[in-house]
Amino acid sequence: MSQQKITKAMLQEYYSDYFDVTPLINIIGLSTFRRREFGFDLGNTFTRNLSFGTPRKLVDYMGNQGVFQAYVGAVYSESPSKQQSIQRLQWESRELVFDIDLDEFDLVRRCDCKGEKTFCEECWTLAQDAMIFLDATMREDFGFEDLVWIFSGRRGVHCWICDDIAKKLDQRQRSAVINYLTLIKEGEKTPHVDMLPKYAKSLKERIFTLLSRSFFLNTAEAELIKLGFKKGDSKKILKRVLTESQFNYKQFIPTYPSIDPLRLAKAIIINRYPRIDRKVTLDTRRLLKIPNSIHGKTGNVCVVINNISNFDPFDVPSIFDKVLSN
Template sequence: MTPEIETIKVPTKLAQQYYKEVFDPAELISIIGLTTFYKREFAFLLEDGNFVRNTSFKSSDDLIKFLTTNPIRRSYVGAVYETPPTKNNTIQRIKWVSREFCFDLDLNDYDLVRSCGCQGKEQYCIICWSLVQDAAAFLDKTLKEDFGYKKIVWVFSGRRGFHGWVQDKGAGILSQEQRNSIINYLTIIKDEKRTQAVEKDLKHVIPLRDRILEMIAKAFFAHANDKELKAEPFNFTKDQITKLRYNLERGSQPFSKTYDIILERKQDRDAIFTRIIQHRYPRIDRKVSIDIRRILKIPGSVQDTNGRICCRVDIKKIHKFFPENSPTIWELLS
């Protein structure tokens, strides 16, 4: 059965009560820092549908005062600027200083390959949720091992995915061009919405290829049934499937070695590898990562459609986290 993500709108009065009695700005400050807090842009979706940007606060107390006295549906935080953003001193007119290198993983970006029957923003199940769990784990490891980043925080988006915040100082001052270069390195699916074309020859990107086999391919085969493995492009024999299952459950060697041993010469390795990438490789929202003026939901804020809190998630326990593990506003105020 497919669980549906609730679409109940949280009353703004209830949200105000949450921000007054429960919300702890320390969680937000631990991610974005305190020294430049007053020069951060904040943005808000109001109850009447108006979207307010170019807002800044001298302190976290002022932010809480705003949250508790205005009809807020959703709250966002953006970049640091040379001077505090205001209606008369907009982000288009002032110098940009920094913004964490951020990643947005959204489950409905996988709609073309969700084989469980779930679709869109309102549905998820344990099978398709593993797609964003795997994506977060893969990106975290790749950013740390290939780019040397050490401080990465993952936050449940409140609904259908995760937000990654790279906190390293060097990451915050990356230009759009530099961010674009890193995203290009991480991007393998050329056109996620239509053709699903894989654009890179990964034989020449050994660290990424081996990591894909170890983390993405292993997950793909763990979820694939015998019928899928016997069909194109795999054409696995019964003996191959038996060896695969054994190694997935009990194998002690790296899965990349298991993969190379199990596949036979006659099998189309490129087609198999392409299918794995198309079905399980991370879908990254390029604009969120590259655009230095992009905003993301405030960690600790309320998702207005279901009342869940955008809470921090331990990357080491990412595969044990599901949306229902996030507390709701009703639970916290009871």
């Protein structure tokens, strides 16, 4: 993360010469493009209720203005404008989105990355686990197929679900999806998990198969002993999770009769389960970062994550690598 200052001239150069709008078009499509809302942080002011006739006009605007942050919102009955703000238009559709931000994990991050201090290699695995878990759940439990993951440029990721049926979900339906996914009680000092709901069978399977490997890799022996493991078990467990390609909990659990599987599942949930910002998913009019735009504070490009497991957030391009005028 560079400490250099990002200037308007650098942003003008980036959006005029290097910005590729294709990932945005792949997500939002062309057929409703002119009725899509856009919003921008222009450095000294924030503006929204904007729309553009073509992607070219959008890119030209971003280049001319040298926008500090660039956002895209929902599709409305007519093209949003200053005269016809989105409040006066009928909402039509918006991809189903999830926002995963590492500061939501502050209570379980063991490194010293907190809040604004972005992330390190250790705690990035929380974001990676969250993506792997959510991606599988959306495909297997909901049948969605068109998922795009975007690095937010600072310390999180966004998931865009672009299936037609997902775009039309209203707030109540989005709320039901979030409720299905929520296992950790919010608003408490110590994160808490109640009994796992009956419907959660597939979630429970995934908690073991997808999250337990990193749980054991990142949990100190003293914590495992509190869960009922014996001294010396942790070395054997580590060897096991590192050599098995997928963690087979149905074989694992009976090997440790002193373990209460539900208690173990709850510990894995507390430490490794995705934290999703509900507000972002529920607010269907909310603006979200445009793929390939620049994060105005870090200078990072909000790149598309093509492969969740191999994505390296320390290797994303930034405006400082791209432009000449810095």
